[in-house]
Amino acid sequence: MSGDEERVLLQRVAAKDRRAFERLYHLYYRRLFGYVFKLTRRAEIVEEVVNDVMLAIWTGAGRFGGRSRPSTWIFGIAHHTALKALRRFPLAMAEPAEDEPDLVVEEQPESLLNRRELQDLLGRAMSQLSAEQRAVVELTYFHEFSYQEIAEILACPENTVKTRMFHARRRLRDLLPQLGVSGSTG
Amino acid sequence: MNRHTHESQKRSHLRAFELLPWYANGTLEAAERRSVEEHLAECDVCREELGRCQTFGAEVRRAEVAAPAPHPKQLERLLEQVEEIEATPRAVTGLANPWRRLSALVAVSPRGVRGLLAAQLAALFVLAAVLAWQARSTPATFHTLSEAPAVAPAATAQLRVVFTPQTREEEMRKLLFEIRGHIVAGPSPLGVYTIEVAAGDGADPVSVVLQHLRSSPAVSFAEPLRRSPSSASRELGDRR
Numbered sequence: 001m002s003g004d005e006e007r008v009l010l011q012r013v014a015a016k017d018r019r020a021f022e023r024l025y026h027l028y029y030r031r032l033f034g035y036v037f038k039l040t041r042r043a044e045i046v047e048e049v050v051n052d053v054m055l056a057i058w059t060g061a062g063r064f065g066g067r068s069r070p071s072t073w074i075f076g077i078a079h080h081t082a083l084k085a086l087r088r089f090p091l092a093m094a095e096p097a098e099d100e101p102d103l104v105v106e107e108q109p110e111s112l113l114n115r116r117e118l119q120d121l122l123g124r125a126m127s128q129l130s131a132e133q134r135a136v137v138e139l140t141y142f143h144e145f146s147y148q149e150i151a152e153i154l155a156c157p158e159n160t161v162k163t164r165m166f167h168a169r170r171r172l173r174d175l176l177p178q179l180g181v182s183g184s185t186g
Numbered sequence: 187m188n189r190h191t192h193e194s195q196k197r198s199h200l201r202a203f204e205l206l207p208w209y210a211n212g213t214l215e216a217a218e219r220r221s222v223e224e225h226l227a228e229c230d231v232c233r234e235e236l237g238r239c240q241t242f243g244a245e246v247r248r249a250e251v252a253a254p255a256p257h258p259k260q261l262e263r264l265l266e267q268v269e270e271i272e273a274t275p276r277a278v279t280g281l282a283n284p285w286r287r288l289s290a291l292v293a294v295s296p297r298g299v300r301g302l303l304a305a306q307l308a309a310l311f312v313l314a315a316v317l318a319w320q321a322r323s324t325p326a327t328f329h330t331l332s333e334a335p336a337v338a339p340a341a342t343a344q345l346r347v348v349f350t351p352q353t354r355e356e357e358m359r360k361l362l363f364e365i366r367g368h369i370v371a372g373p374s375p376l377g378v379y380t381i382e383v384a385a386g387d388g389a390d391p392v393s394v395v396l397q398h399l400r401s402s403p404a405v406s407f408a409e410p411l412r413r414s415p416s417s418a419s420r421e422l423g424d425r426r
Contacts, residue, residue: 016272018265025264029256038249043376044348044407051264058268089409115248122245141243146213147205162204169207172242 001027006070014061025054028074031143035075036082038138041127042089049085053078068152072145076153079135086131125175133168136161198225202232210239259371343385343392344370347399348377348407357404365395380411 001009006027012020032053037046056077064073126134135154139145147165151158202225208214209222226232345367349358362368365383372379383395392410399408
């Protein structure tokens with residue numbers, strides 16, 4: 001569905017059209033689920049967060065100015081809601097801080113690691129990033145947003161997006177030599 | 187090469203380096219894309235880094251979360267919550283929007299009329315603001331006589347519970363019996379159950395129920411489910 005078609009859908013939701021709302025739900029459910037899960041890494045709260053996001057879309061669709069793309073508006077709500085949930089339901093163990101010891105990584109070349117091991121390492125490396133860093137990485141590579149759109153989603157300046165990505169890349173370089181991500185900034 | 191040139195080269199290198207992830211995902215606008223390409227032509231550090239961004243990006247894209255298809259029951263519940271929200275009268279919100287529209291209207295009026303129109307609209311706006319403010323502080327005045335109370339007094343409370351993987355059905359039932367609860371939804375694909383227990387007069391406080399659940403080795407997660415969906419979404423406020 002194109003951005004324009006989604007815009008129309010949101011307008012219909014703003015007019016309290018239940019069918020349009022259902023359509024939007026099916027359109028975004030998997031994406032929202034994936035993003036919220038990757039961001040929070042807490043299986044048990046993902047469903048409720050996605051539910052809250054949909055309700056926020058229902059009540060807030062009238063406020064969507066149409067200045068941004070519907071997807072950035074929706075992801076912005078998802079991001080905000082997920083972070084709020086993380087604060088409301090903190091883990092007994094705090095999220096890994098930036099200065100915690102790096103996870104021990106075996107220096108095996110990629111060819112010796114199978115797909116699953118690589119994915120496993122990626123997952124663990126990502127959990128070593130802060131939620132905001134993880135968000136920038138996910139939104140860039142998985143959801144393929146521009147840095148300007150990411151700034152909208154995260155409600156922060158564009159330079160902050162670039163800085164977070166810069167730090168995330170540096171950290172990931174140390175954690176994942178297997179992905180050929182080693183070396184200096186030059 | 188003088189120092190000034192060196193500094194500015196370093197700056198343009200860092201600028202390009204910073205933008206590489208978005209060059210890799212193809213979202214840079216024409217001008218920035220061109221300047222990154224120009225820099226790539228003469229910087230092998232950045233060419234190498236671009237390769238890394240692309241490899242990494244490919245790996246991130248492969249990390250598909252097995253996101254379940256939305257369960258029909260979940261959608262049903264969501265739509266019920268929507269109806270609950272719509273049945274609840276809310277105070278007037280969104281004053282900013284009418285104001286923007288009004289000021290746009292003033293801006294397009296011919297000069298002579300503009301002042302008068304602006305004054306009239308300002309007066310109307312003040313009136314609307316006063317009415318809205320009054321409404322916000324006494325939401326009960328919106329109820330009509332024929333309308334049932336918007337939110338029924340809750341005689342039950344709902345909890346979200348996740349059991350540890352080895353828990354047998356027998357243990358689950360025993361716990362449910364102990365807390366006089368029953369499953370109203372679940373298990374979801376992630377193993378979350380929604381459990382309903384009595385609340386209000388005569389029933390154990392929810393905190394006691396949760397404590398009982400959490401003290402069991404069979405329970406890995408237990409939290410109350412927020413009761414009012416309208417308060418949950420109102421909390422979010424204006425997201426632009």
